[in-house]
Amino acid sequence: MAAEETSIVQTDHAASDHADDHHDKTVIFGRTINMPVYTVVFGALGVLTILEVLLAELLGAPLHVPVLVGIAIVKAGLVMWFYMHLKDDSRLFAWAILVPAGIAMLSLFFLMSVPHTGY
Amino acid sequence: MSDITLRTEPMTAEAIRKEEYRANNLKFATWLFLASEVVLFTMMIAGYILFRINEPEIVSRAHEGLSIILISANTIVLLASSWAMVMGLRDVKMDNLKGGFRWFMLTAGLGVLFLFGQYYEYMELAHLSVTLGVDTDALAGWGMRFYAPTFFHGAHVFVGVIWALLVARRTRRGDYNRYRTAGIEMFGLYWHFVDVAWIFLFTLIYLV
Numbered sequence: 001m002a003a004e005e006t007s008i009v010q011t012d013h014a015a016s017d018h019a020d021d022h023h024d025k026t027v028i029f030g031r032t033i034n035m036p037v038y039t040v041v042f043g044a045l046g047v048l049t050i051l052e053v054l055l056a057e058l059l060g061a062p063l064h065v066p067v068l069v070g071i072a073i074v075k076a077g078l079v080m081w082f083y084m085h086l087k088d089d090s091r092l093f094a095w096a097i098l099v100p101a102g103i104a105m106l107s108l109f110f111l112m113s114v115p116h117t118g119y
Numbered sequence: 120m121s122d123i124t125l126r127t128e129p130m131t132a133e134a135i136r137k138e139e140y141r142a143n144n145l146k147f148a149t150w151l152f153l154a155s156e157v158v159l160f161t162m163m164i165a166g167y168i169l170f171r172i173n174e175p176e177i178v179s180r181a182h183e184g185l186s187i188i189l190i191s192a193n194t195i196v197l198l199a200s201s202w203a204m205v206m207g208l209r210d211v212k213m214d215n216l217k218g219g220f221r222w223f224m225l226t227a228g229l230g231v232l233f234l235f236g237q238y239y240e241y242m243e244l245a246h247l248s249v250t251l252g253v254d255t256d257a258l259a260g261w262g263m264r265f266y267a268p269t270f271f272h273g274a275h276v277f278v279g280v281i282w283a284l285l286v287a288r289r290t291r292r293g294d295y296n297r298y299r300t301a302g303i304e305m306f307g308l309y310w311h312f313v314d315v316a317w318i319f320l321f322t323l324i325y326l327v
Contacts, residue, residue, distance in 0.1 A: 036206070036209065038202060038205045038206055038209060039202065039206075041202075042198060042199065042201075042202035045198045045202075046195055046198065049191065049194055049195060049198065049321075050191075052321075052322065052326060053187060053191050053326065056187075056326040056327075064326075064327065065327055068322050068326050068327055069322060069323075069327070071322070072318050072319055072321075072322035072323075075318045076315045076318050076319065079201060079311050079314055079315050079318070080311070080315060082205075083201055083202075083204075083205045083307070083311045083314075084307070084308055084311045084312075085304075089143075089146065090143070090147075092147065093146065093147060093150045096147065096150040096151055096153075096154050097150055097153055097154050097157060099154075100154040100155075100157050100158055101154075101157050101161075104157060104158055104161035104162075104165075105161075107161075107165070108161060108164075108165045108168065111165055111169060112168065112169065112172065
């Protein structure tokens with residue numbers, strides 16, 4: 001196979017074309033919404049952002065930290081899954097970002113466990 | 120604006136297959152680049168979190184100076200720019216280059232709006248004597264931990280705006296079609312990553 005034809009990433013053609021995202025209707029939990037899936041995701045992101053701000057005011061410590069971080073992870077997941085097309089593209093793309101993110105998180109938790117020394 | 124015409128020749132099945140290989144390799148390279156960005160952002164966020172844990176009173180005072188309404192609106196603006204970007208890609212994949220061009224210009228415009236919001240926020244904080252200096256900062260070092268990640272992110276938005284304008288220009292020139300979108304998708308990955316980074320900055324710096 002010629003060099004310019006090789007690819008280290010293999011994906012199904014129809015999937016990589018993101019054909020499912022081109023419809024003007026989106027089905028969620030059996031209900032049909034007359035909007036593209038990207039617009040529905042944007043609506044969800046907006047609602048979650050407003051919910052985050054409200055919960056930040058209403059919830060007290062220490063509950064608010066895991067709840068707000070959890071919502072942020074859901075929002076980031078929506079962006080990566082739909083807008084960055086991880087739902088269709090090669091799983092290799094996901095691993096490329098999840099491995100360094102996991103290592104960075106472990107490093108962060110380690111640093112958080114170190115006693116305060118006046119930095 | 121006059122109708123956009125494709126500058127590229129009609130593509131054969133073989134050419135489409137090659138373009139798909141090329142696009143996948145370019146996207147993988149972009150993901151690897153973003154992986155390095157994850158490490159950089161995490162370092163700055165870690166610096167903030169450690170300060171937050173060890174100096175909770177200072178962070179509470181700092182939060183009183185932040186306009187959560189302005190930042191929430193700015194967050195929605197950035198989320199909207201991500202939506203505009205992906206809608207532009209959707210239009211190009213349906214061979215609607217005119218629509219794609221408009222969405223990419225909207226993406227750039229919303230990016231600029233976000234930067235104006237950030238500039239306004241920095242001006243407000245400057246009036247409260249929140250600076251980069253540990254000794255001169257009214258909040259004893261909070262400014263350094265705050266400005267470093269948010270300015271680093273703002274610089275990414277600035278680069279993204281320039282990139283969005285370039286993608287819009289190439290779309291208007293008819294360089295893309297439903298099969299040739301690698302350039303748009305690389306920009307999209309970058310722009311959405313900037314959005315994801317802000318999602319975490321917003322929660323960890325402004326809300327927690």
